[in-house]
Amino acid sequence: MLESIRKPSKRGLPFPPEIMLLITLRYYATGSFQKMQKDVMNICQQSVSRIIVQVSNLIATKMKKYVKFPTDTEELNMVKQKFYEINHFPEVIGCVDCTQIKIRSPGGETSDVYKNRKGFYSINVQTVVGPNLEFFNLVARWPGSTPDSFIYNNSSIKQRLDTGELEGVILGDSDFVASNTLLTPFLSPNSIPQEQYNKSLYETRKLVEHCLGIWKGRFPCLQVGMCIKVETVVAVICACAALHNIAVSVGDVAPTNWEMAEIDTDVDFTTTNEDPNSEGFVARQLFVDRYFQNY
Known part of the structure; x- marks a missing residue:
């Protein structure tokens, strides 16, 4: 390099x-x-x-060289096994979440699209994390006001999962729309298997928040914000993702006080009603019927 x-x-x-x-x-x-x-x-x-x-x-x-999904079937099965060992959630090949990276106002007529729902300017970065706290995928091109679900729906990862190029499921929170390849919590679980599914999903998905905490702790510029041009911010984000994966690959473990920085301890299972006939609800219920009925 x-x-x-x-x-x-x-x-x-x-x-x-x-x-x-x-x-x-x-x-x-x-x-x-x-x-x-x-x-x-x-x-x-x-x-x-x-x-x-x-x-x-x-x-x-160089990011794509270091930030990528395993392509070998044996390696992908190993990923599923490592995720399963966390809290017995099967078929998982990654956990997805978005995180806001602070920037200064880019100025101009379109600057408000970079202002997120918390009121500061940012890039909304989508990450997919593996079981060793590494990044399998990262998208860093959307303004802060862009919904998480929109970013995912326009990502290559969704396409690769939907076409079967990647075999397995990824776990997201309720900001995403559930499907047969992206599983989210039931907002109002009404059975013990659904409750167990929610608990297992939440415990497994802590990994992505844990990873983001380490990442931002390792590279504080991602946490405190950057007063540089947007295009340079994007380059810095991608560079930090590549360097993070390099650090993980050589066993460079972050200090414990960094690891918890990003974890949200509040479980976001609201009482909002869901349509039991929706595609996402049906996909989740079929998954519960297949894997969680014995709980």
């Missing part, structure tokens, strides 16, 4: 690639140019900004 940075451009490279990488990692660790000043006193902010853009774009281009 450093060799790619080392390649000369028309203007030349005034800084060694190792220094450029360290400057970029320092930004990922702070999210603030002001906090970096004491560490890069001899480099002006404009140069630091250019370095962050260049290195982030380079690492982001």
